[in-house]
Amino acid sequence: MSAFEKMAFGPLGDAVKAAQDYTEADPVGVYAASLSLFSAAINGYVVQPSGRPVVVWTALVGRSKVGRKGFALATATAVVGRSISGFLASRTRKGIKSGAALITTLYEVEQETLISEGGVDGRVLVIEDEWASILKRANRDDDYHDNMIHAWDGAPMVNTTKGKDGRRNEQRVNSPLLGFHGHIQPARWASLVKGDAVYSGAFNRVLPVLVDKSKNLPSSTKNPLAAVKESPALTKAYEWARKGERIMSLSPQAAERHDAYRDELDDRLADMPEARSALVERADENLLRVACVLTAAAKKTVISVRAWEAAREFVEYSMTSVDKLATEQENRGAKVTKTVPELVREKLESYAGEATSTLLLRALGTRVTAASLKAAVADMDDVEMVTEKRTAGRGAPSIIYRLVDPNAPKQEAPEEPTPENSIKAEAEPKAAVRTARKMVEKPTKRKPVSKPRLSVVASTEQTDKVAKARTKKTTVAAPAAKPQDAVLEQLASLF
DSSP, X not given: OOHHHHHOOHHHHHHHHHTGGGOOSOHHHHHHHHHHHHHHHHBTTEEOTTSOBOOOEEEEEOOTTTTOHHHHHHHXXXXXXXTSHHHHHHHEXXXXXXXXXXXXXXXXXXHHTTTSTTOOOOEEEEEETTHHHHHHHHTTOHHHHHHHHHHHHTOOEEEEEEOTTSOEEEEEESSOEEEEEEEEOHHHHHHHSOTHHHHTTSSTTEEEEEOOOOOOOOTTOOSGGGGOOOOHHHHHHHXXXXXXOEEOEEOHHHHHHHHHHHXXXXXHHHHSOHHXXXXXXXXXXXXXXXXXXXXXXXXXXXXXXXXXXXXXXXXXXXHHHHHHHHHHHHHHHOOXXXXXXXXXXXXXXXXXXXXXXXXXXXXXXXXXXXXXXXXHHHTOSSEEXXXXXXXXXXXXXXXXXXXXXXXXXXXXXXXXXXXXXHHHHHHHHHHHXXXXXXXXXXXXXXXXXXXXXXXXXXXXXXXXXXXXXXHHHHTOOOOOOOHHHHHHHHHHHHO
């Protein structure tokens, strides 16, 4: 059994069911709009057991187009319109954006009926198919929501104006009879239904229901709602209600269930955050109002258990809608808190994967300190911290944070130079230079060549041998390159 089938009851439920083949609207949306229209028509003639009004205020909450809110209202008008056509034609208003304008509207309708045969009749139905634009303006008016509360309660309302002659004129409505039906998108609900107006109780007088389209009708169908027929039962019920005051009452069994529901509701409200409970605190009275309207549509004054159960299903559906809307509202306003590692990755990606410590800390702001940044990076596999030395005399070493691939093979870092290694590395080439210089400046010593001694008396043969030896000495090849030249060439290759 669908949600609509559980809440549908009596002639009003039957009329909405009969129209389902000719509409794309959500049946719950059509039912909600029908309750608002019919209850506004019988308001003042039918009253609760306490004497308070029975009018039911509803709002269809759905996305543009796919929610089919306008289609739902058009279907509801087709369902109950013929039965209450005179009322809809003369008493429907829209575009009321201030508390003063609301009282003026109710007052003027009463004044128009002062000399009518039936007496003063202040029934008014306000339909705001763009409720968001009304709320945007009305939320800045301190009197709007207060006067809406008074109208729902049926309490006296007064507005003071100044006439052309400078005199103060009072507009007084002792028993306001205001019906209401509105349309709004979920996102606009989240941005406009909030603040003091919620806590004051202005919105818990309205029963919002989330709606969506039920189906797509064939494009060849022209004016499908023309096939919706008048409900004779609703026409007779409207005539019955207007013949005299109808004071509704609960059957003993229904009264027992209603008392138990009120106790249950109090417990549920106590466990809710105030921002949510403030939107549904009138659920018990709204339930009783719906039950009164459904029963009056059947031309009865005693509310049966079945009528009460159907009304409870509708109100619970509305409460579920409020819960979903409040959750979405909270999610829209919630700030996502990111961890330090998430912030570091996000900022490094914006800097092409690498940034200095100074630049990164400036981007992260007060959320991260230098110490917490180092601590966070120490536990991150995909970010490394590298210290780069500056040129001598140019300040402290620079710290670089860099995104890395945690799955890439790690390379062994080169041994960092120590003071001892640096001194040794600098001394080795200096020693080599000193050695080379010594080799160049101190040539290799040669042994002197001994000359043959000739006797004073020498034979011609000996004289020829000496001459040949001298000739051989003068034709000897040039000596090989000096060893110090090779050493210098090796040193030049090193530097």
